[in-house]
Amino acid sequence: MFKFSSLQIRIQLLILALILALPATAIIVYTGLKERNIEYREAVIETQRLADGLFEKQEQLVRETRQFARLLAELPEVKSGSSKKVQHILSHAINDNPQYQNILVADASGDIWASAIPTTEKISAADRVYFKKVKSSLSFSAGEYVVSKSTKKPTIHLASPLIFNGKFCGAVIVSIDLDVMRSILGRLQLPENVNYVMLDKNGTIISRGREAGEIVGNQIKSEDLKIMEAGPDKYSYEFTRKDGERRIVTYRKLRLDGDEAPYMYVRAGMSLAYAIGEANRQMIYNLSSLLPFVIFSFIIVLVIGKRSIADQVARLREASHNIADGDLTVRVAPLVKTGEFGELAISFDHMTVKLAENLAEIKIAENEIKQLNRDLERKVVERTSQLQDLLKEHEAFNYTVSHDLRAPLRHINGFSTILAEELGPSASPQCLDYLQRIRTATSRMGCLIDELLEFSRISREEMRLVPVDLGEIASEIMDMLKETDPHRNVHVTIAPGLKTTGDKTLLRIAIQNLLDNAWKYTGMAANAKIEFGKAEVNGKEHFFVRDNGAGFDMAYKDKLFAVFQRLHGKEFKGTGIGLATVERIILRHSGSIWAEGRVGKGATFYFSIPVPANKPLSGVHQ
Incomplete structure (x- = not known):
């Protein structure tokens, strides 16, 4: 017949503790799950708020860009096709608008004839999606994530048509600086573990709140893009990132006036683990509150098992104290001979022997290290003294060059000037030429001294x-x-x-x-x-x-x-x-x-x- 007492004492203690703690544990877990559900709903609201803020920021940028491009299109210099004047205007405009990477003007065939950033190579926008769209729709259009031909940097283009006398004559093209756009969006002050991404219509990441450089230009998973394409203009859901992290996200679609398909998506997300972290911590705290009760239960059981455990533990503890006091000759195996504690006592004695051996080796090593330190300190003092002597010699040299050599040069130059003035018109041309040569030589010597000092300073300059x-x-x-x-x-x-x-x-x-x-x-x-x-x-x-x-x-x-x-x-x-x-x-x-x-x-x-x-x-x- 199976007897509970036949189990190991550690298993008996575990079973009793579990039976006593199980009801309270169930209540704590139920309450924790309820709190997690509340925090989950709050996380969804937070991602929606951030997505709305990103949406408004991007909409404002597009509105300002549309108005800016239309103003440029109305300039007489643009209508007349004056490349140099327009180039000058664009270069000033881009300095006043750091959110733009470049500003270009293209003709009806897509060839760029003016650029805020000068370029020597011929550039065409005819193959770009935004140019084809602005040319066909004759309305303000947006492109997709590309590497700019003019700046060689990632960007997204916005284009406004040039229509003169009812005819399409080209487009004003604005290249958005994605780094500046990210800094503007960064003013939203993202909460901890909350992030956002901005995607073009193909699902390519063009900006990210944190760690932008690692993924900008990459595409999100196709299934995530399909969810946004098929979904409503605003929607919240859960998804799993490529790194396996589960997140709560909210996306919004951005469209230009008159367009059915969005040109961009903004998506804000929060780590699921972070969102429900407080509830999990509270659950752990509540479970920890059970610990005193569990400990009390263990104490009761330990009293029952005193003869099996407590007496042997007391002997081992006493031996441990003796070892802590420095007595490495103590042995406990003769006192504890039965069961697992007997095996532990043998291991304990073996450890004591090893400690004694290691302590002797440590003392020898300490003496060697002390000697090495003394030798090292002596060498450091010697090297420091040598370096200080060299530094004094170097400073003395610089002083000599800077002061002792300059003084004679000033005297030579000054007296030669006075001599030329004293001689005046009575001096022969050859004499004046000699005096001029003296002044030229002293001036050259002064420059040579300056360059020598600069040459010397370079070796001592602290590098940053x-x-x-x-x-x-x-x-x-x-x-x-x-x-x-x-x-x-x-x-x-x-x-x-x-x-x-x-x-x-x-x-x-x-x-x-x-x-x-x-x-x-x-x-x-x-x-x-x-x-x-x-x-x-x-x-x-x-x-x-x-x-x-x-x-x-x-x-x-x-x-x-x-x-x-x-x-x-x-x-x-x-x-x-x-x-x-x-x-x-x-x-x-x-x-x-x-x-x-x-x-x-x-x-x-x-x-x-x-x-x-x-x-x-x-x-x-x-």
Whole structure:
């Protein structure tokens, strides 16, 4: 006959506890499920509120864009087809409207003849859905998620027709900046674990409240798109994301006036686990409230099993206290000999022996570590002292260059000026020429001192790694060069996408020196050309600056980056420090630089800037 007492004591305790706790547990679970249902309904209301807010924001953006495009279409410059004037107007308009990525004007065949962002290649919108639609319907139309031909960035286009004398003459096309649109929608202040997506009519994600970069441009599951296409204008339901998370969502359809099919969907969602999380936590809290009752039940049962458990546990506990006090000679196996506790006692004694052995090894290791630390501290003190001495020498050198060398130069320049004034008209032309040469030499020496100090500072400058657009920096430098020498006709090419990570100030100095050299050494070229781009060399990406100027003899390439080394005569001004500065900056970025050239055929400077393995954020000191 089966006896309950024949079971293990742990099983007996478990069965008794379950019998005592079962009724109260059932009540708590029922109440928790009821609360979950209430929170579920509140989550649906929250997603509906967010979807309505997104809907209104997008509708407002479309209304403003429609009005803006119509105003542009009515401009006399647009009607007359004046490309330069319209280009000027569009460039100012896009600066005042950051929500737009680009603004274009196309003719009736779809060819772009004006763009807010200048482009040298011919662009056509004839194959775009929005252009076909605006051309056929003669009304304001929207496109789908595409990569813009003019900006090479993801966008969605809105187009307004140009109708003159009842005839379709083209369209004003507005490219929406999806990043700016996301920032505008972000002002809705999404609650925690609540997100939204905006989809074009094909189900392609064009914006997302959180983690936008991971999924923008991807399509949602086809079954989810079918639910929205076949459903009403506004609807709430549950769905499972691709990552397996279950969510509560509400969508709304956006249509343009006169259209039956929506051009966009907005969908707001909340994690189901988050929505009912509070109810689950409350249920856990209520279940935890049963714990004292369960513990009391266990105590009653433990009293019954005292002879089987309590006495052996007491002996083990006493031995544990002795071990905690440092007595590793204690043994409990002779005191506890029966059942599972006997096996535990044997394991306990084995553990005590191992602890004693490990403690001895730890003490030996501690002594070795202390000795190593003392040696390390001594070496750190020595290295610190050496670095401090070097720093003092460097500062003394800078002071000498900055003050002691400048004072004689000022005296020479000042006295030569006074001498020229004293001699006046009585001085011979040769004498005045000598004085002028002295002043020119002192001025050049002053510039040389400034560049030496800058060259020295570069090695000590603390680097701040941030994303850097080298193309933008190069454009600014070339604009300044053209302003200082407006009579020169130089063809400049700067490739797009010249971006890297580095110290922006130091990289600007490097690019400044390279482009200054290219500008200077193409001064005698009949058809001067300067190109800044990037190319793959030996399987790695490198930037380059190329010109068709004076060039250099490759036999002297090792002297290019040495301080005060110049490969040209006085026909080209310079101090011989610029390329040495460039090399030092590139090396500080763990990169490499070299040059190729031919006399009279120009030169090309290649350099690399490796991207750090763990890209630091802006402002992180290296």
